[in-house]
Amino acid sequence: MKIAHISDIHIDNPVFPDRMTQFEELLVNIFDLDYDHVIITGDITDAASEKDMEQLKDMFERNGFMDWKKMTIIPGNHDLFGKYEFNPERVVNNAVNASGVNSLRKLKIFCEIFRELMTPDNYANYYFPFVKIFDGPNENLAIVAFNSVFEFSLANNPIGSRGYIREEEMKAMLEKDILELLNGKFVISISHHGYNVLKAKTPYEQAYVWTMELTNRDTYVDTLKKINAKIALHGHVHKTEVYKVNGIVFMNAGAFKRSRSIINSITINPDHTFEQTFIKYHERVTA
Ligand SMILES: [Fe+2]
Numbered sequence: 566m567k568i569a570h571i572s573d574i575h576i577d578n579p580v581f582p583d584r585m586t587q588f589e590e591l592l593v594n595i596f597d598l599d600y601d602h603v604i605i606t607g608d609i610t611d612a613a614s615e616k617d618m619e620q621l622k623d624m625f626e627r628n629g630f631m632d633w634k635k636m637t638i639i640p641g642n643h644d645l646f647g648k649y650e651f652n653p654e655r656v657v658n659n660a661v662n663a664s665g666v667n668s669l670r671k672l673k674i675f676c677e678i679f680r681e682l683m684t685p686d687n688y689a690n691y692y693f694p695f696v697k698i699f700d701g702p703n704e705n706l707a708i709v710a711f712n713s714v715f716e717f718s719l720a721n722n723p724i725g726s727r728g729y730i731r732e733e734e735m736k737a738m739l740e741k742d743i744l745e746l747l748n749g750k751f752v753i754s755i756s757h758h759g760y761n762v763l764k765a766k767t768p769y770e771q772a773y774v775w776t777m778e779l780t781n782r783d784t785y786v787d788t789l790k791k792i793n794a795k796i797a798l799h800g801h802v803h804k805t806e807v808y809k810v811n812g813i814v815f816m817n818a819g820a821f822k823r824s825r826s827i828i829n830s831i832t833i834n835p836d837h838t839f840e841q842t843f844i845k846y847h848e849r850v851t852a
Contacts, residue, residue, distance in 0.1 A: 572800025607641025
């Protein structure tokens with residue numbers, strides 16, 4: 566099974582009017598190249614604009630991509646909170662936008678717009694965590710999706726970009742029925758935030774790492790071990806990277822925002838070995 570993983574698209578019309586077209590071209594390319602599934606690990610929008618999300622949905626529908634078997638999407642901090650830089654004039658407004666109640670409301674809006682990419686259930690009203698099972702011919706795969714967007718907290722998340730996966734989400738994945746479902750599958754876990762940010766050498770970098778990190782990343786890794794996940798996909802830090810934590814291979818797809826054509830390309834073989842490479846497209850493969 567061939568999986569294309571992309572991240573951090575940061576669509577923002579009309580500020581970056583070309584980005585939507587370029588993103589559409591990339592997706593068309595990906596499906597022309599016989600990928601079986603596309604995973605987008607968050608920050609598909611830049612400013613949490615519902616209008617942008619609706620336009621993305623229209624584009625997916627126009628191309629026949631709006632199908633949970635073809636694509637999986639999860640939100641990033643930008644999809645729920647928007648451009649959340651530290652700005653004293655905006656800090657109160659930002660805090661309100663990213664507060665617990667509002668972050669849940671925004672999460673619901675995101676999930677409802679992209680529902681068909683998460684679940685085939687038209688009446689779903691709760692979304693995370695979710696599991697997709699692929700068990701067709703030559704498929705034996707499970708995608709496990711967590712929401713890692715952490716609500717605003719003056720003490721713990723003052724600029725809205727730290728990550729947190731709720732304990733309930735991780736516990737839910739350890740239920741007996743779920744473990745049975747995952748048994749024997751090649752398990753890929755996805756979240757917006759990953760394990761690594763960067764190796765901080767200066768106090769400034771340390772502060773940056775603090776604002777970007779997945780706060781409960783070690784509990785996340787413990788959970789991944791328990792569900793026998795082989796791969797953990799993420800974005801958030803705009804840097805392509807593959808690294809191992811406790812035997813689990815983490816892959817950061819980097820940012821479409823930076824490189825319009827980057828794909829984290831993963832091939833999973835029937836014997837559950839896998840190959841991974843970052844590839845780039847500069848033009849459409851077919852006219
Ligand atoms: Fe992010």
